Amino acid sequence: MSAQRKDAVDTIIDQWAAVRPDLDTRAMEVFGRIYRLSRVMGDRAEKAYAPYGISRGEFDVLATLRRAGEPYTLSPRRLSSTLMLTTGGMTGRLDKLERAALLRRSPDPHDRRGLQVTLTEKGLTVIDEAVGAGLAAQTAALSTLDDEQAGQLADLLRELLAGTQGSQQD
Numbered sequence: 001m002s003a004q005r006k007d008a009v010d011t012i013i014d015q016w017a018a019v020r021p022d023l024d025t026r027a028m029e030v031f032g033r034i035y036r037l038s039r040v041m042g043d044r045a046e047k048a049y050a051p052y053g054i055s056r057g058e059f060d061v062l063a064t065l066r067r068a069g070e071p072y073t074l075s076p077r078r079l080s081s082t083l084m085l086t087t088g089g090m091t092g093r094l095d096k097l098e099r100a101a102l103l104r105r106s107p108d109p110h111d112r113r114g115l116q117v118t119l120t121e122k123g124l125t126v127i128d129e130a131v132g133a134g135l136a137a138q139t140a141a142l143s144t145l146d147d148e149q150a151g152q153l154a155d156l157l158r159e160l161l162a163g164t165q166g167s168q169q170d
Contacts, residue, residue, distance in 0.1 A: 072119035
């Protein structure tokens with residue numbers, strides 16, 4: 001452990017060391033902290049998006065449409081695959097966002113059987129403001145690191161993610 005203060009994960013690691021000194025708990029140290037950080041930041045994102053009347057899941061839909069660029073339109077199938085959601089889960093989110101006038105569904109002019117989902121002007125305003133609020137919360141949390149540390153962390157997490165995706169086990 002570094003000279004930094006102990007956290008809850010250190011306590012867990014110490015407990016395992018006392019009862020199972022044979023275990024190499026390095027992975028538990030890393031992933032325990034990633035999991036806890038994800039939970040904390042997820043809660044902060046929810047709070048950041050709440051003033052705009054959207055949840056994290058709804059933010060993801062609006063953000064995906066926004067990132068698609070003008071005319072901010074995708075098919076429900078493309079949204080579902082991008083967000084790794086079932087069609088049922090996607091339908092629920094689209095229904096809520098459409099009722100809030102943040103997006104609209106319309107027939108796909110290139111596929112008689114298909115639909116397209118498009119951000120409304122209100123949806124564009126909401127996502128542009130919400131993404132700023134979410135980034136502000138993330139930036140505040142990251143401010144405990146200097147620029148070099150933040151860059152190193154991003155690089156290490158990129159490597160870790162790439163390594164886990166290359167060796168996925170079902």
